[in-house]
Structures are given as C-alpha cells and as structure tokens.
Amino acid sequence: MASNQNKIEKFENIDLEIPLILEAIYQKYGYDFRKYSRSHIKRRLVHRLAISNLESVSQLQDKVLREKDFFIELLEDLSINVTEMFRDPEFYSSFRENVVPILRTYPFIKIWHAGCSTGEEVYSFAILLREEGILKRCQIYATDFNRKVLEIAKQGIYPIRDLEHFERNYEKSGGKSKLSDFYTMKYGSIKLDQSLVKKVVFADHNLVTDSVFAEIDLIICRNVLIYFNRDLQNKVINLFYDSLSSSGHLCLGSKESLKFTAKENCFADIDEKQKIYKKSLSKSCIKL
Amino acid sequence: MYKALVIGTSFGGLEALKAIIPQFPKGFPLAVIVVLHIGENQNDSFIRYLNEISQLHVKEAEDKERISTGTVYFAPPNYHLLIEADESFSLSTDPKVNHSRPSIDVLFETAAWCYKQKLIGVVLSGLNHDGAYGLLQINDLGGMCIVENPENAIAQIMPSAANKIAKPQFITPLHDIAEKINELLHSQN
Ligand SMILES: C[S@@+](CC[C@H](N)C(=O)[O-])C[C@H]1O[C@@H](n2cnc3c(N)ncnc32)[C@H](O)[C@@H]1O
Numbered sequence: 091m092a093s094n095q096n097k098i099e100k101f102e103n104i105d106l107e108i109p110l111i112l113e114a115i116y117q118k119y120g121y122d123f124r125k126y127s128r129s130h131i132k133r134r135l136v137h138r139l140a141i142s143n144l145e146s147v148s149q150l151q152d153k154v155l156r157e158k159d160f161f162i163e164l165l166e167d168l169s170i171n172v173t174e175m176f177r178d179p180e181f182y183s184s185f186r187e188n189v190v191p192i193l194r195t196y197p198f199i200k201i202w203h204a205g206c207s208t209g210e211e212v213y214s215f216a217i218l219l220r221e222e223g224i225l226k227r228c229q230i231y232a233t234d235f236n237r238k239v240l241e242i243a244k245q246g247i248y249p250i251r252d253l254e255h256f257e258r259n260y261e262k263s264g265g266k267s268k269l270s271d272f273y274t275m276k277y278g279s280i281k282l283d284q285s286l287v288k289k290v291v292f293a294d295h296n297l298v299t300d301s302v303f304a305e306i307d308l309i310i311c312r313n314v315l316i317y318f319n320r321d322l323q324n325k326v327i328n329l330f331y332d333s334l335s336s337s338g339h340l341c342l343g344s345k346e347s348l349k350f351t352a353k354e355n356c357f358a359d360i361d362e363k364q365k366i367y368k369k370s371l372s373k374s375c376i377k378l
Numbered sequence: 379m380y381k382a383l384v385i386g387t388s389f390g391g392l393e394a395l396k397a398i399i400p401q402f403p404k405g406f407p408l409a410v411i412v413v414l415h416i417g418e419n420q421n422d423s424f425i426r427y428l429n430e431i432s433q434l435h436v437k438e439a440e441d442k443e444r445i446s447t448g449t450v451y452f453a454p455p456n457y458h459l460l461i462e463a464d465e466s467f468s469l470s471t472d473p474k475v476n477h478s479r480p481s482i483d484v485l486f487e488t489a490a491w492c493y494k495q496k497l498i499g500v501v502l503s504g505l506n507h508d509g510a511y512g513l514l515q516i517n518d519l520g521g522m523c524i525v526e527n528p529e530n531a532i533a534q535i536m537p538s539a540a541n542k543i544a545k546p547q548f549i550t551p552l553h554d555i556a557e558k559i560n561e562l563l564h565s566q567n
Contacts, residue, residue: 094495094520101491101519105463127468129460129488172471316441316469319462323442345454345469350442 107147108132114151119161121235122298123168125322134167169236170317173207174255175248175269176214177312178344179262184364186264189339190222193308199228202306202333204297205314206232209243209287210256213272214263215310216286221266225286231304233295240292246282253280297326302333309334312343320350327353331369340367379566380522381465381496382445383408383559384489386482386512388415390503390532392424394552396431398502399450401556404433407563408498410450411439411489413459413482415504425452441469453480460488476508486512495520498559501544502526502552504536513544522562524548524555 108131112124123131135147144150154161176182193199203212212232219225234240248256260269273280295303297314309330315323330340331353340357342365348354356375357367387394391414399410414421421438429436432450439451445465453459457469458480475481486499486509499516501509503526517523523546528534530551541549550558 094518097518098494098520127460127462127470129462129468129491130470130472132491133460133484133488170470170472172473313471316457316471320442320466345457346441349440 104132104136104147107151108135111135111147111151111154114155115161115164118155120299121165121296125298125319125325126168126317127319130317131168138164138167165236166238169239171207171236171239173210173313174252174259175210176256176259176263176265177211178364179259179264181341181344181364181366182214182218182263184361184366185341186218186222188360188366189308190218190224192339193224194222196307197227199224199308200304200306200335201228201230201308201310202304203230203232204295204309204311204330206234206240206243206292207236208239208248209246209292210248211310211312212243212290213246213282213286214260216290217260217265217269217272218263220286225289228289230287230290231306232290232292235294235296235298237294240294244287244292246284246287247279248282250275250278250280297329298322302329304333305335306333306338307335308339308341310341312341313346315342315346323350324352327351331356331375334369336369336371338369340369341365342367379496380408380498380563381447382489382493383410383498383500384486384516385410385412385500385502386486386504386509386536387413387502388478388504388506388508388533388536391415393532394502394526395428397552398500398556399428399434399436400432402432402434402450402559404448406434406448409445409447410434411445411453411459411461411485412450413453413480413485413509415478415480415508416455420455421452439467439469441467443467453485455480458484460484461492462488463492465492476506478506478508482509483512487515490515490519490521493521497521498524498562500524500526500555500559501537501540501546502555503531503533505533506535507539507543509536510539510543513540513546517544517546522547524550524558526555527551 116122206212257269272283358370360366434450436450460468499513525540525546526537528537531537
C-alpha cells in the first residue's frame with residue numbers, strides 16, 4: 091500500500107505540473123496546448139520523460155524553455171500526424187454522392203483542409219474533385235500548425251510501403267480510374283501529380299490561436315477535434331461556423347461529431363454516419 | 379467504492395466477453411469499458427448482439443462522452459480510447475501501440491490515472507502482450523487486477539504475459555470472473 095501511495099503521488103504531481111509546462115510553452119513559443127485532451131498530453135509527456143532521463147515534468151519544462159530544439163521535438167510529440175490517402179473510403183463515396191452534386195452548381199468553390207498533416211487527404215480530395223470535373227473551379231487552402239508536415243504535403247512524396255493500402259482505399263471510395271494515374275514511382279517512394287495541387291495554398295494556421303481568413307464553402311477537418319477538450323472543440327466549431335458561407339459544408343472525422351458541442355443544432359446532417367454537415371442559419375446560432 | 383471495470387482481449391475475445399458481460403445485473407454499479415482487438419473490422423454487429431443478450435446497455439464509446447455506470451462501452455476500431463480525469467472519453471489516432479489500435483495499454487493506463495483504487499482491470503484471452511503493462515499500472519495505482527487463467531483460455535499469450543508482468547491479485551477461470559467481480563463489489567461494503 092505504501093508503494094501505491096508513492097506512485098499515486100508521482101502521478102498527482104504530474105497533474106499539478108502539466109498546467110505549468112503548458113502555460114510556459116504558450117508564453118514562450120505561442121503554441122497553446124492548454125485545452126487539449128489532458129490525458130493525451132499526459133501520455134505524451136510521461137512517454138517523453140521515460141525516454142529522456144529526466145525525473146519530473148518540471149525538469150522537462152526547464153529544458154523546454156532553454157532549448158528551442160527540444161521544444162520542436164516536444165511539438166512533434168504533441169501533434170499527432172498519422173494520416174493516409176482516402177482514409178475511411180465510405181466517407182469519400184458518401185461525399186461523392188451527397189456533396190459533389192451541390193458543389194457542381196457553384197461557379198467557384200473555396201475549400202479548407204484544416205489540420206491537413208502530411209497532405210494525403212488533400213491529394214485524395216484533389217483526385218476526387220478532378221474525377222468529378224470540378225477541381226478547376228476550386229481554390230483550396232490546406233493548413234496545419236506544424237510546419238514540418240506542411241513541407242512534406244507540398245512535396246507529395248510518400249513511402250511505397252503504404253501504397254497497397256492507399257490503392258485499396260481508393261477503390262473502396264468509388265475511385266473512377268486507377269490510383270496509379272495520379273502518381274509516379276521513384277526510389278521506393280511515390281510522388282503525387284503536382285498538377286493536382288496547383289491551386290492549393292499550403293499555409294501555417296493554428297486553429298487555437300489564429301482566426302477566420304476567408305469565406306469558405308467546404309471545410310474538411312478530420313481527426314483533429316478529438317485532440318481537444320470540450321471547451322476548445324466549441325471554440326473551433328465556432329470558428330468554422332463563422333468561416334462557412336451560408337449553407338457551406340463541414341466534414342469531420344468518422345468518430346467525431348457535433349453531438350457534445352454547443353453548435354449541435356446549428357448544422358443539419360447530410361450524412362450522419364459519415365459526419366457530413368451543412369451550416370444552417372438560425373438566429374440563435376449566429377449569436378452563440 | 380469501485381467505479382469502473384476495464385477489460386482487454388483479442389483473439390478469443392468474442393467468446394470470452396459473451397461469457398462475462400451478460401452476467402452483470404441491471405443497476406450494475408460500475409462503468410464497463412472494453413478494448414477488443416478486431417482488426418480493420420467494425421464491431422457494430424457484435425455490439426448489437428451483446429446488447430441484446432445483456433441487461434446493461436452496450437454501445438461504442440464516443441469522443442467526449444461522459445462515462446456512466448451500468449453501461450458497457452467498446453473502443454471504436456482503429457482509434458485509441460483514453461479516459462479523462464473528469465470521467466469522459468477521448469479518442470486518438472496516435473500510432474499503434476503493441477501493433478494495436480485500439481490498444482489495451484492505452485485504455486488501462488489512462489483509466490488507472492483517472493480511477494486509481496476505484497478500478498478493476500481484467501485481461502482475457504489474446505495473442506499478443508498488449509494489456510500487460512497497462513494492468514501493471516492499474517496494480518501500481520492501487521486498483522484490483524484479474525487475469526483469465528491461461529490454462530483454459532482460447533489464446534494463452536495475452537493472459538500469460540499479463541500474469542507475469544502485472545502480478546494480478548486473482549487468476550481466475552473465465553466462467554468465474556463475473557462472480558469474482560460481484561464478490562469484490564460485495565466485500566467492499
Ligand atoms: C491526426 S492528424 C489528421 C490528418 C488528416 N486530417 C486525417 O484525418 O487523416 C491531426 C493534425 O492536426 C494538426 N493539428 C493539431 N492541433 C492543431 C492546431 N491547433 N492547429 C492546426 N493544426 C493542428 C496536427 O499537426 C496533425 O497534423
């Protein structure tokens with residue numbers, strides 16, 4: 091029992107120290123993790139402690155304030171960049187069926203990928219939009235707060251080991267030709283056709299601290315909100331609501347929803363299962 | 379006193395869960411939270427089936443959902459399931475842990491942080507070592523640990539690893555586990 095007490099105390103101390111290090115990071119570097127999922131942050135910091143020979147989060151904080159490079163490493167720990175092409179193929183086929191016909195009626199379409207990571211999602215959408223014949227009419231913004239992943243996204247070069255998985259996803263998503271029509275192979279990598287992203291602006295944008303930058307017809311923000319706590323989810327959903335044109339569309343990740351957010355009633359379901367929503371304009375929403 | 383029960387299993391898990399969950403009575407005082415490795419598949423139909431044969435409500439856990447007692451939650455396929463200090467869920471798409479997503483270790487570790495002595499952890503049949511380290515965390519923070527007796531488990535690797543690493547309080551044959559949990563609930567009063 092005594093040893094349990096020591097271990098419990100160790101974790102209780104970590105709980106006390108986490109707000110301090112997050113505040114320090116925010117003050118020093120401007121990155122705001124204070125309202126991220128706390129258990130996610132805690133797992134990442136405990137893991138970092140275990141591999142860096144430090145005793146406590148306070149020591150971690152000391153190092154992070156003194157060494158910029160160490161901060162960059164920690165930033166990598168905290169921003170999870172796992173992604174793939176045509177992730178959740180059923181989502182893409184629903185999008186083709188339910189949203190593309192509406193987009194077709196627009197003369198000009200503005201699209202925002204928020205939290206685009208290394209870009210697989212951006213290329214996937216560009217392929218879909220080209221197959222549907224509307225890519226030319228699209229202006230696309232692809233943003234993330236991690237500059238390193240934006241560089242990879244611009245290049246569109248991905249390891250070949252993921253290819254089979256991407257091909258399978260593409261087929262299941264209702265792709266109209268072959269994925270190989272859109273990439274070339276070189277030195278164990280694939281490089282996506284750069285004409286797909288001719289009209290894409292890749293930019294550094296932090297969903298927590300930056301604001302609306304354009305009026306958007308379609309926002310795709312998948313597997314980002316799960317890393318935020320309820321408060322921050324509400325804030326970011328408000329940002330999306332304010333950015334969307336009237337009857338603009340919002341696409342979230344398969345296991346994300348508006349269900350536990352304040353704006354739940356300010357969007358209509360287009361496909362409830364695939365988390366495709368459409369902004370609705372009721373008075374109460376505009377003021378929320 | 380106990381507030382939650384976490385269960386981890388992989389190969390042989392469907393059978394093992396079928397032997398345990400339906401035995402919990404209406405008004406069960408714990409939240410039951412399960413990681414079942416099921417590959418890329420969806421577990422909708424298993425959840426529906428288990429819901430039909432159980433007295434408790436069985437559902438998939440949702441991001442930011444508040445955790446209630448008397449409910450059985452399953453981690454969604456391809457996401458880690460984490461527990462927040464305010465007793466709600468978070469999901470994550472972090473890299474696989476022990477080749478698994480969802481990973482039992484991730485659930486157990488964050489559950490141990492949240493519930494400490496108020497937690498019961500159970501490891502059942504399975505084919506890898508996921509869950510062993512998480513169960514150790516539960517044990518370290520004062521929770522109660524039960525491992526299915528590997529001798530009669532469908533797959534022994536997972537319960538054997540958990541035994542070795544976590545030093546559980548109980549090593550129990552599958553069909554006695556529900557009763558063991560009920561005993562724990564009664565003896566605390
Ligand atoms: C798991 S990835 C999702 C990638 C892609 N949307 C998908 O679903 O496959 C999450 C991304 O969100 C980014 N992110 C996290 N917090 C952010 C923030 N505050 N502002 C902008 N991007 C953020 C991370 O850097 C990471 O690239």
